[in-house]
Amino acid sequence: MSRKFYSFLLFFFVFVGSFMVPVRAGDPATTVAVVDFTNNSGKYLPKIEESAAEILSVLLVQTGKFNLVERDKLAAVMQEQGLTGSGLVDNSQTAIQIGRLLGAEYIITGSIVSYGQREAVFNGYGIQTRKTITEMTTSVKVLNVTSGKIEAASLFSDTVEQGDTGYLKTYDDNLTRTLLTRVLRSAVNQLVETMAPEKESTETVRVTFLSTPEGADVEINGVYYGSTPLTLQLNPGIHQVTISLAAYNPWAKKINAYDGLEVKATLEKKPLPEKPAKKGN
Numbered sequence: 001m002s003r004k005f006y007s008f009l010l011f012f013f014v015f016v017g018s019f020m021v022p023v024r025a026g027d028p029a030t031t032v033a034v035v036d037f038t039n040n041s042g043k044y045l046p047k048i049e050e051s052a053a054e055i056l057s058v059l060l061v062q063t064g065k066f067n068l069v070e071r072d073k074l075a076a077v078m079q080e081q082g083l084t085g086s087g088l089v090d091n092s093q094t095a096i097q098i099g100r101l102l103g104a105e106y107i108i109t110g111s112i113v114s115y116g117q118r119e120a121v122f123n124g125y126g127i128q129t130r131k132t133i134t135e136m137t138t139s140v141k142v143l144n145v146t147s148g149k150i151e152a153a154s155l156f157s158d159t160v161e162q163g164d165t166g167y168l169k170t171y172d173d174n175l176t177r178t179l180l181t182r183v184l185r186s187a188v189n190q191l192v193e194t195m196a197p198e199k200e201s202t203e204t205v206r207v208t209f210l211s212t213p214e215g216a217d218v219e220i221n222g223v224y225y226g227s228t229p230l231t232l233q234l235n236p237g238i239h240q241v242t243i244s245l246a247a248y249n250p251w252a253k254k255i256n257a258y259d260g261l262e263v264k265a266t267l268e269k270k271p272l273p274e275k276p277a278k279k280g281n
Contacts, residue, residue: 030106033104033107034071034107034109035107038109041115053071056108060188069102074098078098099143100145107142107143108191109140111138119132133160133161134161136157137157138183140152140153157183206259210262210263211229211264215228216267220234220241241253241263243267248269251266
């Protein structure tokens with residue numbers, strides 16, 4: 001191979017490396033790349049493609065469940081490959097390659113499927129009420145970078161009403177963006193449920209219970225577990241513990257369980273009942 005070819009390979013790997021996004025070890029968040037939507041509504045909606053991707057990115061970040069690939073880095077790689085958002089999702093092999101270069105697990109995009117307005121008029125009590133109802137439907141697609149398959153594809157719709165009662169007029173100066181935000185918020189709620197569901201913690205911690213004297217009963221949250229000395233695996237956090245032994249006052253406290261915790265209870269004897277005083281002769 002020629003020296004020029006080796007130089008090209010070196011430049012390519014240096015270029016690609018500059019766009020890789022490291023994923024932090026142990027980070028539970030899912031890393032996604034959001035690409036611009038397409039406008040298939042047939043209506044002129046200026047910059048709706050970029051706005052949809054921007055709003056979706058912000059809403060995903062606000063959930064705390066997702067890490068987002070920076071849009072400028074994604075755009076640079078896609079420009080280098082000569083791809084648009086729809087082209088990226090439709091070409092699974094290219095999407096897998098780009099997703100891996102960017103450290104993304106999923107690529108998310110969509111389209112504005114429909115956008116329209118209709119008017120409703122109501123006459124009553126001498127007042128005419130006129131409403132303009134604006135409707136929008138979007139599709140959202142999620143591509144799994146590992147498998148190259150469409151992981152999810154759904155439609156989301158919403159409406160916004162503007163009213164004119166003859167006396168009071170209410171209008172939204174940025175109607176399209178308001179409606180788009182509402183539609184995409186519904187999409188994000190579904191994405192959280194399907195891509196980043198809440199997981200119950202299965203982690204337990206080792207806690208040892210000791211008492212003086214030994215052999216006392218151990219109850220945790222009202223449940224008997226055994227006699228001291230006793231070592232248990234518990235869920236981390238707050239627990240109500242009672243350690244008791246016949247002829248001794250019970251020891252009862254709340255503990256904050258963590259791994260390696262030793263709970264030591266010193267039991268005090270119950271006072272002996274006083275003997276009744278002897279009656280005088």
